[in-house]
Amino acid sequence: MTLEPVPDTFEKSEDEKRRHLKALFLKGFVDGKLITKMLVDGGAAVNIMPHAMLCKLGKSNEDLTKTD
Numbered sequence: 001m002t003l004e005p006v007p008d009t010f011e012k013s014e015d016e017k018r019r020h021l022k023a024l025f026l027k028g029f030v031d032g033k034l035i036t037k038m039l040v041d042g043g044a045a046v047n048i049m050p051h052a053m054l055c056k057l058g059k060s061n062e063d064l065t066k067t068d
Helices: 051-056
Strands: 024-030 033-040
Touching: none
Parallel strands: none
Antiparallel strands: 024 033
16 A cells, blocks of 8 residues: 555546546645545646635645746
8 A cells, every 4th residue: 555645647538438528536635734626637737726725725825926
């Protein structure tokens, strides 16, 4: 049994019945806090986190990095 985080890759199914993409939610830890619904989207150009989740992690707007 592995207790350390392990990177993984999910291959797109070639099966015609399963060609649609569904959201994949996993459980995981961020800064030592359990997050029960993390959305996995390796192709996203922008990652979005709800403000409520930012607060749950004990962070504030000052912890965010501004981008263009």
